[in-house]
């Protein structure tokens with residue numbers, strides 16, 4: 437058994453790390469050198485059982501876009517569930533109180549009707565969302581991808597080929613795993629054909645406005661068309677490569693994919709599981725990139741922490757599945773619906789997207805300054821989702837430097853640290869704090885990050 441990570445002076449955290457490393461398989465976690473234990477969270481901070489405060493630079497992997505336990509969001513959520521304090525406290529003798537059911541499998545709730553209407557209205561009011569006619573709910577991002585692909589494949593079973601952009605991340609399960617990565621990964625599904633994503637053209641934020649030569653990307657698509665003709669069913673891509681290392685392409689690339697799909701009657705699926713709800717600076721990434729997907733997959737920030745996801749798209753595609761073919765225990769469960777309504781309320785009635793634009797300025801400058809430390813080679817990102825690519829330094833590989841930065845930030849100084857995830861693609865650190873951070877907090881957290889990275893650089 438692998439020994440659990442332990443840190444001096446963290447008795448309670450260490451005990452939790454030990455229990456979980458014995459009672460749960462290693463595979464349940466992705467490797468993060470800090471293995472932080474959270475006792476409580478509020479806004480942009482997590483608190484360890486020892487009482488240290490950590491700036492959350494991950495938002496729970498781009499989930500808590502509105503911060504942790506936002507008070508007004510929670511009030512809306514509880515109100516929709518019927519969980520106001522007077523209901524829960526009660527004092528009746530029955531042991532039960534009347535509230536929205538937690539389970540509505542094979543039944544319906546008015547809450548679900550409100551959530552679906554609100555979500556479709558919000559998507560259709562966004563430029564590029566007009567094909568968002570029906571919502572196929574799910575519980576995790578990979579399930580939403582799986583359901584989107586099922587819908588496409590059922591449309592016409594003679595059309596079995598799925599095109600996917602290489603080094604994308606769409607999840608690990610089923611068809612979501614099949615469209616993730618590249619053709620040289622093991623046990624590939626022969627129906628999936630990968631095309632190139634313009635990574636070199638956007639490997640640093642300084643290239644964001646460069647022109648891009650699309651001819652070779654178009655040629656790959658045309659070659660597939662010549663080889664497989666009408667068998668090509670759909671094309672799936674992320675707007676930017678998230679898990680693949682934070683590569684944010686020039687919009688012209690995605691627009692070219694859309695144009696090719698339309699010209700060849702190929703369904704365009706946009707995986708916004710990570711990008712949705714403001715991460716790119718727009719409510720949906722399809723607005724930012726100027727495209728109109730046939731199906732958009734939503735997740736993570738959709739419930740701000742309550743597990744919920746959805747594939748939303750053309751009714752004719754969703755309608756290709758018969759009774760039961762998209763159903764499961766948790767899809768459209770009332771908790772999820774209440775969370776979606778509460779999250780939509782915040783995005784529709786607050787200035788969170790304006791705040792994201794202001795934060796973007798501060799983060800681009802602050803993260804770019806890290807290049808001066810010699811430990812960061814490249815910075816990529818948009819809105820409030822960034823990747824900082826580590827450099828080889830002091831005889832250590834960029835991968836080792838990434839691990840050292842995560843640990844150094846976790847330990848922080850004077851009881852305050854920064855929570856970072858283990859690296860993407862080996863050496864890229866994800867920076868994606870809640871978008872409700874204040875400008876003062878943004879400056880303070882970036883100053884702490886810079887001084888910790890500088891201190892590390894000097895110590896190597």
Ligand SMILES: Cc1ncc(COP(=O)(O)O)c(C=O)c1O
Pocket residue numbers: 576577578579581605606607608674678679707708709710711735736
């Ligand atoms: C773009 C994208 N799609 C799909 C997924 C899979 O989501 P889940 O882990 O909820 O299955 C992720 C998760 O990181 C993702 O980033």
